Amino acid sequence: MQDLDLNLIPYLVAMEDARNVSRAAERLGVSQPRVSTALGRLREYFGDPLFVRTSRGMEPTPRALALIPAARDALIRIEKGMLAAQEFDPATSTHTFSIALSDVGEIVFLPRLLQLFAERAPHANLRSVSVPPGQVERGLESGDIDLAIGYFPDLGGNNFFQQRLFTHRFICLMRSNHPLAGTTMTVEQFLSLGHAVVRAEGRSQEVLEHYLEKKRLRRRAVLETPHFMSLPFILTRTDLIATVPHAIGFAYVSEHASITIVEPPLPLPRFDLKQHWHRKYHNAPRGEWLRSVVSELFNDALDEWPK
DNA sequence: ACAGATACCGCGTCCTTATG
DNA sequence: CATAAGGACGCGGTATCTGT
Numbered sequence: 001m002q003d004l005d006l007n008l009i010p011y012l013v014a015m016e017d018a019r020n021v022s023r024a025a026e027r028l029g030v031s032q033p034r035v036s037t038a039l040g041r042l043r044e045y046f047g048d049p050l051f052v053r054t055s056r057g058m059e060p061t062p063r064a065l066a067l068i069p070a071a072r073d074a075l076i077r078i079e080k081g082m083l084a085a086q087e088f089d090p091a092t093s094t095h096t097f098s099i100a101l102s103d104v105g106e107i108v109f110l111p112r113l114l115q116l117f118a119e120r121a122p123h124a125n126l127r128s129v130s131v132p133p134g135q136v137e138r139g140l141e142s143g144d145i146d147l148a149i150g151y152f153p154d155l156g157g158n159n160f161f162q163q164r165l166f167t168h169r170f171i172c173l174m175r176s177n178h179p180l181a182g183t184t185m186t187v188e189q190f191l192s193l194g195h196a197v198v199r200a201e202g203r204s205q206e207v208l209e210h211y212l213e214k215k216r217l218r219r220r221a222v223l224e225t226p227h228f229m230s231l232p233f234i235l236t237r238t239d240l241i242a243t244v245p246h247a248i249g250f251a252y253v254s255e256h257a258s259i260t261i262v263e264p265p266l267p268l269p270r271f272d273l274k275q276h277w278h279r280k281y282h283n284a285p286r287g288e289w290l291r292s293v294v295s296e297l298f299n300d301a302l303d304e305w306p307k
Numbered sequence: 308a309c310a311g312a313t314a315c316c317g318c319g320t321c322c323t324t325a326t327g
Numbered sequence: 328c329a330t331a332a333g334g335a336c337g338c339g340g341t342a343t344c345t346g347t
């Protein structure tokens with residue numbers, strides 16, 4: 001440690017970000033040779049080339065990749081602990097928070113989140129972004145997305161932090177005057193009824209599909225639709241049933257008297273709904289505030305909906 | 308032609324030593 | 328023990344070279 005010049009650490013991190021000496025220099029606000037010599041000293045200290053020239057730019061070596069997380073962490077700690085005193089004030093903030101939500105999330109999260117924003121952050125705005133699952137990662141890293149809420153089983157790795165909000169279970173919806181409304185549905189009935197099946201972009205419906213497939217249970221998908229929104233209108237006018245995450249079902253039932261909930265006759269799988277963020281922003285006051293608000297609003301108490 | 312590495316020089320920093 | 332003065336070291340800049 002004595003021999004390692006700590007001033008070199010930002011260069012290491014900037015190189016990983018830019019993968020290019022000149023651009024790293026630009027980002028750091030220094031000259032290109034300075035990055036080059038800094039890299040040289042790092043190379044000597046660690047006895048490893050750290051970054052090598054390739055057709056895709058300066059590629060980090062395994063050694064560099066092993067070093068960088070710690071370096072990044074150190075910088076963030078210093079920034080947070082010593083330099084960044086600025087606090088986030090929800091009452092005056094005019095920030096627009098970007099949140100990645102599945103369509104399930106839009107229905108479940110946005111109304112309550114907006115209510116809370118109106119009270120505590122009246123000048124802040126919300127933007128719900130719909131991005132393909134593979135791009136959530138990139139968005140969170142770049143800061144284009146502040147938070148991802150929902151079922152994102154692919155969002156792992158040690159660059160991302162997550163917090164479980166509540167566990168989703170599946171329930172069945174049907175019209176209130178359906179012959180089976182208010183009864184205890186049997187497996188036979190469940191399988192013989194026509195189903196309205198949502199195949200949304202998100203991953204949550206896959207959990208159900210995989211389960212049914214594994215159990216070799218075939219239901220009759222009379223309707224396939226990519227949207228949850230149309231379900232209440234469809235169910236009201238047909239004998240179809242739909243199996244959906246419970247928070248959605250509860251939301252529909254509270255708005256549409258013509259829809260009612262029936263418990264499914266099978267122990268359907270459950271899945272955790274989480275909020276995900278990039279470790280880069282773990283200590284950012286704004287992000288911390290948003291996450292605390294989300295976990296305050298959405299937690300296991302949601303299992304008790306509706307009253 | 309472009310990007311990264313090297314040469315060289317000025318200057319600032321920090322260490323050592325001296326002194327109040 | 329604190330501060331001042333002197334000096335070595337090395338950082339970081341510009342210019343330039345080298346390799347792809």
